Amino acid sequence: MWKRLKLAFHKLGSPPIFYRFAQTLIPWLWSLTGVGLAVGLYQALYVVPPDYQQGDSYRILYVHVPAAWQAMATYLIMAILAIIALVWRIRTAEIMAMVAAPIGAGFTLICLVTGAIWGEPMWGTWWAWDARLTSMLILLFIYLGIMGLYAAFDDHRQGAKMASVLVLVGVVNIPIIHFSVDWWTTLHQGSTINLFGPSSMDPTMLPPLIWMTVAVKFMFAAMLLQRARNELLAQDQRKQWTKRLIGDLIE
């Protein structure tokens, strides 16, 4: 079992095999994303009851919270890929780590914008320099920094190596974001959903959050594979396997 897993891991390091693997998986991932988003959004907007204090305004959390979780999860996945890239020098891992950054930046931006839209009527302000909001903004800047550093090198592998180190430097921000609401007094409220213990959200309001969160995971996986495939193709356009692939397509 272990041997087969190891073999699969090494096989995925080969660009042509990765390319075909991604190709088979992507349509499935997008389909699951579509179903999840449709069910989740329908429930969030039409099925769940309004909140006792916020009325209908709270419904934005069904976008805000999954985006925030994915913004942080993307970073952790990117960090694992960066370790694989730095230690084993596997090229597909390098590429996956690098193409994950813009996706993470996108989710971070969605989180910040939806938070501001909610904050204006509820808190009375679009933005506050409290620890949670500030650390999330720093996450966005770290993502942009990684993208910039990677793009600054002509040699993709050199760029990926340097940017991977930056990824690992930025990891320290993730626990800061998570615990900011416990360590300091913030305008942002504490965690509603606790994996280990009771959540302070009524159970009737939970299903769309679960649907949306899972849908966003599939969306991330689909975007990651799609972007990695495109990047591989762009970098390897003169390689033998790409020519063979294009040859197959023309025939």
Next chain:
Amino acid sequence: MTPRRRKRLTMIVVLVVGIGTAAAIAISALQENMLYFIAPSDVQAQPLPADRNFRLGGLVEAGSIERDADSLHVQFVVTDGVHQVPVTYAGILPDLFREGQGVIAQGRLDESGVFHAREVLARHDETYMPPEVAAALERSGAPHGVVE
């Protein structure tokens, strides 16, 4: 794992641990400055100079809101359950502002201990429930919502 890869992995571990330590030291040094607001008890424990700007956070005491009939002037008391600070403010309050609600007011104390707010923000708690559930909880006498 080849010696070379082991060495790279060690370097990564050293890097992450080093940065983590540095961040922990920096954060503990910043501790007080990272606070977004302070509670009435903190004000009581360590009185600030009268002209010093700060953010006061706590709950709006039940029954303490007094609105001026023909202006935006409003007075209320912010409490943390132990100490109280009277607050005066002129302006538009956020939608969530109500008795028992968490609020953060920015401003300064005058000599008589009244807090003059320039800005009042509502602080939402992490509880979400339908109105019927909140009503049922209220009927059964269980406290709901705003707990800090």
